[in-house]
Amino acid sequence: MAEIIQEEKEGGKKKAKKHAPHIDMTPMVDLMCLLITFFMLTTAFSKAKVMEIVLPEKIKDPNAEPPRISASRTLNIVLGPDNKLYYYPGSVKPEDFNNLPPLAETDYSPTGIRQLLLERNRTLAKKIAEFNADVISGKIKIPQDSVANEIRKLKNIDDTGPIVLIKAYKAAKYGNFVDILDEMNICGIARYTFVDIAWYEEKMVETAAGINPSAAATAQN
């Protein structure tokens, strides 16, 4: 009989319970806003990217000869001080240190070094660009993850592009180094490497940039 009694009791109060109880959510919203702001500010959204580089192996055997490359295809790029960039084609023999060829100056802008590299690397760059365009337009159907592989193949069979040797003067910056490697990737240079700067090349940079070598040495110390 207990149930009936209860029903009777509720019957009288029914009017008051018409609306669901209203919870004030404003403090909750406030808190959430705060948390969202906090997370947005502390999150590092874009993950850092990496650029791969493989350096030439050090020759530890003193009798071994360094690999020979053809001088006509060689382009030497020297990273200079104060964000300057120099280049010279071919090779210089240490014997003619009294008569060093002048360095040509350029810069890191698209009209500078990029133009120069694209001009020399035209055949390969064109092939790569056409390949990319074909992939995008759907003429060539290959899975997305093998595109890079195909481009690497194109680079491997190429024998027209320049062989770029990158050298850095001691006063260059790390940013310059990354920039020039990036430029190699942009222009699709198939063969490039980073090598130690020779003493006569340091001299060439000093002449081109108007640095007094002895003053530079004291500034270093």
Place this chain on the structure above:
Amino acid sequence: MPKIKLPTKSPHIDMTPMVDLFSVVLTFLMLTTTMRQQEPAPVDTPFSISEKPTPDFNTMTLLLSTDDKVFLNFDNGPDTALKFRPKVLAEMGKRYNIEFTESELRQFEKYPSSIGVPMNQMKEFLAAKENTEKMKFQTGIPLDSLDNQLAMWILVTRQVNPNVDACIKGDTETGFAIVKKVLDIMADRNVYKFNLITSLEAAKINLEEIQQ
């Protein structure tokens, strides 16, 4: 004419959908977030077009600051389960005749950022409680030819984890001399492959430009 009676109580805005939305955003942010770590030296990485993401594990990252200091960091990914960091420190301790206690090794494992402490100060560094106190010991890893601790760190790290990849994180303004020094030390230990950490920047060249 009877006047239309306006409801006298203040209009109540239903905030439930707003709360729902906020919850979703909050959950998303909480799950995707990787806390930005305080590095011992501020570094602005240069830009490149590379789209390859930084590997999460099997890495050792060399931080090169603008004032020519070198710091070393190991990944905090799945390798933490393999206890990679304390193993490296224990091995380093053996080389320099320093015995590290269990709690010190744990401290080293938990330290969230790059480490640039000379070995003879490592114990004090690990004992320090405050972060500001710890920062005093972060003077960079010594790498001159007399006391080349960086070379030893690299050697030991590669012994503990042979699959480790070297990453270099430098500031745009870092002088090349220190970079060259580090690259030479690595080349002496037969490390020739590097990942340079950069930020993404778009650069496009088109066909017409090439044909010109």
